[in-house]
Amino acid sequence: MKKHAYRTGKIKTKHHIIKEALPFLNELVKLDCIKLIVPDVINNNSHGNNRMRISTATTNGFDLTFGGAGAQKYHLVCEPSNENREKIDDVIEAVSL
Numbered sequence: 001m002k003k004h005a006y007r008t009g010k011i012k013t014k015h016h017i018i019k020e021a022l023p024f025l026n027e028l029v030k031l032d033c034i035k036l037i038v039p040d041v042i043n044n045n046s047h048g049n050n051r052m053r054i055s056t057a058t059t060n061g062f063d064l065t066f067g068g069a070g071a072q073k074y075h076l077v078c079e080p081s082n083e084n085r086e087k088i089d090d091v092i093e094a095v096s097l
Helices: 019-028 082-096
Strands: 036-043 051-058 061-067 071-077
Touching: 019 061, 019 071, 019 082, 051 082, 061 082
Parallel strands: none
Antiparallel strands: 036 071, 051 061, 061 071
16 A cells, blocks of 8 residues: 555645544544545634534535634545535534534
């Protein structure tokens, strides 16, 4: 198996990850449909609740946004189907409880 720089399993780790988002990410990597999760840089100018949501469907999957003391986008690489969107929504809802 080829070793990738800045990658731990299905999560790319080049950028820091907001620790409150880790429960969501740790559950999302368990989905077979998710090939890779790529975090974006943290935007410290954002305020809001610690909530994960799907913000956009892309040609390569979905973009998630986690808001809180900082905000961070996560790019999910997967087939952008309605079935996968429902699976992702179910995981987000289960972790949010």
